[in-house]
Amino acid sequence: MRVDAPEEAAHVAWQTATIEALTPLSARVKSIVLRPERWRPFQAGQHLDIRLTAPDGYAAQRSYSVASAPETEGVYELAVERLEDGEVSPYLLDIAEPGDAVDIRGPFGGHFVWDAADGGPLLLVGGGSGVAPLMSILRHRVAARSAVPACLVHAARLWDDVLFRGELLALDEDDAAFRLLAALSRDTPRRPQDTGRRIDAALLADAITGLGARPRLTFVCGANPFVESVTTLLVGLGLDPASIRTERFGG
Amino acid sequence: MATRGFEGRRPPAELADRIPPGQSLTDGFPVLSAGPTPRIATADWAFTLKSGPRPIKKWSWAEFQALPQTKMTRDIHCVTKWSKLNTPWAGVTVDDLLADAGIEPATPFMLAHSYDGYSTNVPAADLLDGKAMVATHYEGKPLTPEHGGPARLLVPHLYFWKSAKWVNGLQFTERDEPGFWELRGYHIHGDPWREQRFRGD
Ligand SMILES: Cc1cc2nc3c(=O)[nH]c(=O)nc-3n(C[C@H](O)[C@H](O)[C@H](O)COP(=O)(O)OP(=O)(O)OC[C@H]3O[C@@H](n4cnc5c(N)ncnc54)[C@H](O)[C@@H]3O)c2cc1C
Numbered sequence: 001m002r003v004d005a006p007e008e009a010a011h012v013a014w015q016t017a018t019i020e021a022l023t024p025l026s027a028r029v030k031s032i033v034l035r036p037e038r039w040r041p042f043q044a045g046q047h048l049d050i051r052l053t054a055p056d057g058y059a060a061q062r063s064y065s066v067a068s069a070p071e072t073e074g075v076y077e078l079a080v081e082r083l084e085d086g087e088v089s090p091y092l093l094d095i096a097e098p099g100d101a102v103d104i105r106g107p108f109g110g111h112f113v114w115d116a117a118d119g120g121p122l123l124l125v126g127g128g129s130g131v132a133p134l135m136s137i138l139r140h141r142v143a144a145r146s147a148v149p150a151c152l153v154h155a156a157r158l159w160d161d162v163l164f165r166g167e168l169l170a171l172d173e174d175d176a177a178f179r180l181l182a183a184l185s186r187d188t189p190r191r192p193q194d195t196g197r198r199i200d201a202a203l204l205a206d207a208i209t210g211l212g213a214r215p216r217l218t219f220v221c222g223a224n225p226f227v228e229s230v231t232t233l234l235v236g237l238g239l240d241p242a243s244i245r246t247e248r249f250g251g
Numbered sequence: 252m253a254t255r256g257f258e259g260r261r262p263p264a265e266l267a268d269r270i271p272p273g274q275s276l277t278d279g280f281p282v283l284s285a286g287p288t289p290r291i292a293t294a295d296w297a298f299t300l301k302s303g304p305r306p307i308k309k310w311s312w313a314e315f316q317a318l319p320q321t322k323m324t325r326d327i328h329c330v331t332k333w334s335k336l337n338t339p340w341a342g343v344t345v346d347d348l349l350a351d352a353g354i355e356p357a358t359p360f361m362l363a364h365s366y367d368g369y370s371t372n373v374p375a376a377d378l379l380d381g382k383a384m385v386a387t388h389y390e391g392k393p394l395t396p397e398h399g400g401p402a403r404l405l406v407p408h409l410y411f412w413k414s415a416k417w418v419n420g421l422q423f424t425e426r427d428e429p430g431f432w433e434l435r436g437y438h439i440h441g442d443p444w445r446e447q448r449f450r451g452d
Contacts, residue, residue, distance in 0.1 A: 011451035016252070051273070053252065054259040061273040061332055087260040087275065095256045102254055108449055110435025111285050224282045228397060231287035241287045242368065250281045250333075 012040075014051060017076070017104045019096055025079055026161045029129050030093050031067070032078045036104055039074050042066060044114050044140035045133045045219065045247075046107035048076055052091060053103070062088040065132040065221070065247065066107055067164075069139035076107070079163055081129035112219065112247040116141060120148025123207060123215035125199070125230050127155040130222030131163045133247060137219065138171070138178070151179045151207045155199050155226065158187040179210050201233050208237065215239065221247040269326055270334050271443035277333040280398065285431065288396050289367045289417050296401050298385065300352050301422040308352040312401065315387070318343045318351055323384055325407035327414070328443040340405050342386035345378040345421070357423040362430060363404045366417040371430035372439070373406055373413055375423070382408065385418060410441040410448070 017036040025031050034048075046066055053059045068077035082093045096102070114122070114137045122141070124134040131154055141150060156162050162182050172180045182194040183203055189196045195203055208215065218239060220230050227248050235241055261267070262276045270276060293312040300307045310318070324339045349356065356375045364370050377383065386405040387394055394400030399416025406413045412432050433439050438447040446452060 012449060052254040052257040052259065054257055055253045058259045058261055059273070060257075060259050060275060063331060091254075091257055100255050101252070103252075108436060110437075111432075224397075228282075228288060235287050241289065244287050246284060246286055248282050248284065250279075250331075 012105055012108070014103045014105045016101050019098050019100045019102065020075060021098055022093075022096065025163045026156075028161070029079055029081045029163055032064075032080055032092060032096075033068075034076045034078065034102070034104060035074060036076065039076075040107065041073075042070055042076075042107035043109075044070055044136040045112045046109040046136075047133070047247075048078070048104050048106040049108065050088070050092075051103040051105070052088060060087050063108075065129075065136070067132040067135040067139075069136060069143045071140065071143035076104075079129050079132040079135070109247075112221070112245050114140070114217065114219065116144035116146040116148075119216055120146070120150060121211035121213055121215045122148055122150040123153070123211065123218040123234075124150065125153045125155075125204070125207075125218070125220045125234075127199075127222030127226035127230075128161070129163070130220075130226065130247070130249060133221055134219060135164055138168075142171070142175075147177055149177045149211045149213075151181065151211055153181045153183060153199060153203065153207050155183045155185070155222070156187075157185050159184055159190055179207070181207055199230055199233070201237060204230070204233055205237055208239075216243065218244045219247075220244060222249060224248045224250065266336065269336060271328055272446050273332060273448075274328055274334040274443065275332055277335055279333075280335060281329065281331065281333055282397055283329055283331055283412065284416065285369065286367060290396050291366050291401055291417060293401050297419065298402065299420040300348060300354075301420060302354075302357040303423065303425065307354060310351075315343065315385075315402075319347045321347070321381075321384060323386075323405065323407070325405075327407050327411050329411040330437065330441070330448050334443075338407075339390055340384065340386040341388040341391070342384040342402065342405065344381055344384045346381060348385065348421070349379075358425055360424045360427045362422045362424050362428055363413075363415040363418050364420040364422060365415050366419050369415055369417070369431045371404075371413050371415050372424070372428055372433060373404075373409065374427065374440070377406060377409060378421075382406065385421075408442070410438075410443050412437065413441050
């Protein structure tokens with residue numbers, strides 16, 4: 001892991017980013033492509049801070065993980081999920097349009113990050129928009145031509161809620177070292193390896209077996225109850241807690 | 252510059268001066284942790300006060316419960332943007348720990364250590380004079396593992412990552428030594444009112 005020395009301190013300033021594209025990924029999630037004035041390099045797994053300002057100067061900030069690869073310079077892609085009573089996510093999904101500007105800062109974050117040099121096998125477990133930083137990790141793995149075995153366990157309600165589905169299915173076809181396992185809580189599985197239930201110990205054990213060796217690193221991301229239940233199962237399956245990194249999106 | 256079409260949802264006017272810049276009010280209690288939640292039985296729990304490498308005093312759970320217990324109701328602020336008002340805690344103040352160990356602050360800096368290997372640095376001045384405690388209870392009940400139980404540090408006037416969960420020791424250090432998040436780009440001090448989120452802020 002790269003950890004910068006504290007001496008390298010430099011204030012990361014707010015800057016303007018233009019929304020270049022807004023594309024539905026599912027009924028509740030949109031991909032948002034941002035083009036900042038000054039693109040900063042980042043590590044797969046990091047997040048951006050977004051600030052929205054009302055006419056009277058009142059401002060709200062939220063964090064969103066970057067889903068694009070660090071190799072895709074110039075833009076940051078996010079995957080934002082609508083929280084019905086939310087202040088910021090409904091704005092981003094329902095009001096913002098391509099060409100609009102928002103303030104951003106970052107990317108930030110130094111623990112929930114993966115670099116190809118960190119190696120594998122890699123176990124990635126995401127619920128809903130928690131797949132966003134895992135997508136950045138997988139895209140970085142492809143861009144860096146890393147051959148480490150990797151498995152993404154994607155929890156979703158419906159098959160149509162599987163984010164980046166086309167890209168993930170194509171990767172699953174083309175790359176013998178990568179597996180996608182979908183756990184659909186309210187849908188029937190379309191492929192034999194997927195399940196029509198919530199993530200359980202059996203599915204995670206299958207994911208680990210498929211990697212051929214214990215994962216060197218496991219990344220779990222999503223809402224806190226999801227992260228809590230998945231990490232409890234993983235520790236129960238004998239994974240070293242120190243090898244499991246979590247990102248929790250909220251209460 | 253204003254964001255087109257954004258109105259925002261403001262906190263009630265009477266609470267506005269209790270919400271630091273960039274923070275939003277929550278009624279829930281979101282969780283921020285770098286890894287899985289460790290589960291430590293109070294029978295196995297111990298808390299050690301150190302000066303540099305030298306242990307000064309160690310308390311078992313029963314010994315810790317016999318120390319003066321203090322209640323503290325405070326507003327808390329997490330760097331992930333949420334603030335929660337009037338959170339009621341109980342535990343042992345850092346002042347009472349030092350008094351029980353019979354020592355004065357050995358250096359101006361401290362590191363808190365946790366069962367999961369986490370650490371965070373806090374100047375001694377931010378821990379003393381009733382500013383901080385090792386909390387074992389929340390809302391009158393034993394602190395749950397998700398929120399740091401059996402015991403967490405509570406330094407409510409700094410961003411909440413300074414309030415180390417699953418804490419098992421405090422150590423005086425010669426220098427201000429960056430802890431887990433401080434080594435990973437977060438601010439060395441973490442004052443929410445000065446919005447000290449990241450290094451350089
Ligand atoms: C490091 C990080 C990365 C994130 N990445 C993503 C991402 O890639 N995609 C994505 O969709 N979301 C992500 N989130 C969550 C995101 O920051 C917002 O919390 C979410 O969009 C809800 O914001 P809102 O303004 O719509 O709702 P709010 O108005 O903030 O919340 C509505 C209600 O939900 C509760 N709530 C939900 N989430 C939170 C939270 N984080 N903190 C406090 N209260 C909460 C509140 O109690 C509130 O009552 C991330 C969060 C963090 C900390």
